[in-house]
Amino acid sequence: MVTTKDIAERLGVSVSTVGRALADDARISEETKFRVRQVASEMGYVGNRAARMMRGASSNVVALVIPDIRNSFYSTIAHELSKNLEAEGYQLMLSETDDDRMVELRHLRELSATLVAGVIIVPTARPHQESVKLLRTLPHLQLLRRHPSLGSQWFGVDDHEALRQATAHLVALGHTRVAYLGGPEELPTGAERLRGFRTALRDAGLPADAGHTELSPPSSVDHGRQTVRRLLGEPSPPTALVLGSVRLTLGVLDELAQQDVKVPGDLSVVGFGDEPGFSWWGPGLTTIGMPIQEMATGCALWLMRRLKNGAGNDGPYTSVSPGTLIVRGSTACPAGKPSSRTA
CATH class of the missing domain: 3.40.50.2300 (Response regulator)
Known part of the structure; x- marks a missing residue:
């Protein structure tokens, strides 16, 4: 391993001069600093970061x-x-x-x-x-x-506004049974996204039972699969679904493809995040893009x-x-019910 002593011997200067030059010490001329760095690079010198940190210097x-x-x-x-x-x-x-x-x-x-x-x-x-x-x-x-x-x-x-816009888009299409699947309310992001969902329903004058909420760990792909499977099996399943995390979105899309659910014919879906594959999933996923x-x-x-x-x-x-609502083909009016609002 190349040391500062090796560099000093090559240049004919002291070890302390080499150390100060490599540390960009103001007492060393720019010409000497340049020569030291050049030789250090040629010889393959790697600085001892641990030693510098022991002297109280922070890392990069x-x-x-x-x-x-x-x-x-x-x-x-x-x-x-x-x-x-x-x-x-x-x-x-x-x-x-x-x-x-x-x-x-x-x-x-x-x-x-x-x-x-x-x-x-x-x-x-x-x-x-x-x-x-x-x-x-x-x-x-x-x-x-x-x-x-x-x-x-x-x-x-602005999680509240992102989810408000996404939900309002579905309501504007005529959906009155909308489900929200998002992260836990104890997380500030989860709380704000849930609040945005509820705000859109309230602003539209829909009754409290128009919105169904399911909260889960934000990284749970499996929970996304299981929840949408259960929701679709209910006597009056939702006609639209809005999602509050990327991982939950992946789980839901996987399950919908497995069950061959017609999107948006049977179910309109607004995802979260804009994965590279979302634009060509099914009819193209309407989703909330993140900056x-x-x-x-x-x-x-x-x-x-x-x-x-x-x-x-x-x-x-x-x-x-x-956030940005990216409208693609996965959202449409509920079957047999034309939209009376502007999305």
Whole structure:
């Protein structure tokens, strides 16, 4: 392994000069820094990050703490964040919690111990008190979900309005038996999406029993399959279904294809997220598109500015992006009932 001593001998300078040059020390001339870096690159030198961290320097690693990498929203966010951070000389590290607050705590302990530069977190429903304390010592922001104990820096989506628009679209087509399948109400995203669904029904003057709700773990593909199977077997099944998570949408679409349900003839469907295959699933899935790239870029820029300015997490910052209703072929008027409204 190439060391700073090897570089020093090659250049005929002291080891301390090499170390300072590689650390961009102001006491070393730009010419010397250039020569040291050039030789270090030629010799294949790899800096000892652990040693630098023992001296109190933070790393160039930014952690993304998410519930489930299988959710394409999070994997796409990770990809976009990685590209944005790399352009600024930072590296993305991924931690997966499976929505378990104790797993979340273990990850945060490790990240804190390694002096990670910053954290972008999609928090669990009830973060452990120690997690709250650890995050107070790190530059961080919340993504998608917002928990009041973790500060006031948050990048999210207007979940209420997104689900209100999706449900209103179905009501405008003439549907009066609409089911909603979404994530748990204890999560802020789940609560806001459910509220948007109920708001659309109330604004349309529909009775309380016009809407049927089913709440489940947001990452449960199987729950999506099982729930739609049960709903379709009821004496008066819904004529329309609106979904509140990507994973639930995948489960529902799989079950509808297995049962050969006619969409939208037998059932109109509004999904959540816009997976690459959603545009060509069946007649094309009407769905709620998420502003993933914009959110990832915004998160990266905010965190980079905060790290460069050396500020804490005191000042509140909120960025709310709109979802987009993408209308395709999976929604139509109920059989035998023309629409009397404008979608």
